[in-house]
Amino acid sequence: MSDAETNRGQHDIGGLNVDSLIDRSEHRLSLSERRVDAMMNLLFAPDRKIFNIDEMRRAIETLPSDLYENYNYYERWTLAMEKLLIGKGIMTPEEIAAKVAEIKVRLKEAGVSV
């Protein structure tokens, strides 16, 4: 691999041979996917401008390859939002972990498997 080749983004795969065809089927958006989309719009909103759409895209494309390959479209969005919010000092990993733990307890109490 040349030095230049190492700069090829993991998303930039046009013209490469792949093992499987791209899944182009559509699906009805789930509630959680709609919520991720809503959250993104709040973060982009002109009166907040926490980050812009290009920072978001860059954050998605530079996710570690194991995450990029194994998570779906909106899951990558959440990972990228988390990365940007932590990078900008707005949230800490500890705060996010504490909130996730709190939600898991709440779901468990409600009888939802997590």
Place this chain on the structure above:
Amino acid sequence: MSDDVIAPRFKIGDPVRVKAQYPPGHIRTPWYIRGKVGSIGGYLGSYWNPEKSAEGGDGKPDRMVYHVHFEQAQLWPDYHGNDSDELVVDLQDHWLEAASPQELEAGNLP
């Protein structure tokens, strides 16, 4: 699209080469089209530079975005479609340099 009026550097039909550059960072010009020769097909207006704004900020100054046409058969050695098939890529001004009609005629295959 921006309200800034930017005079396009290239005319419709001008041969252009996509810069054969492979910098690190957030790049919007597809890898496979870099270094290839095509021709200007149209103007899409001027926009901020997303490669800059991806690092924060507004990505100003705005730059012209062009439709650039490439012959499919000149991009892929094993292309089996029609000879007249074209690929149109939206490219921003800073990724383009002038090419000669001879270079456009010669095509992109080795």
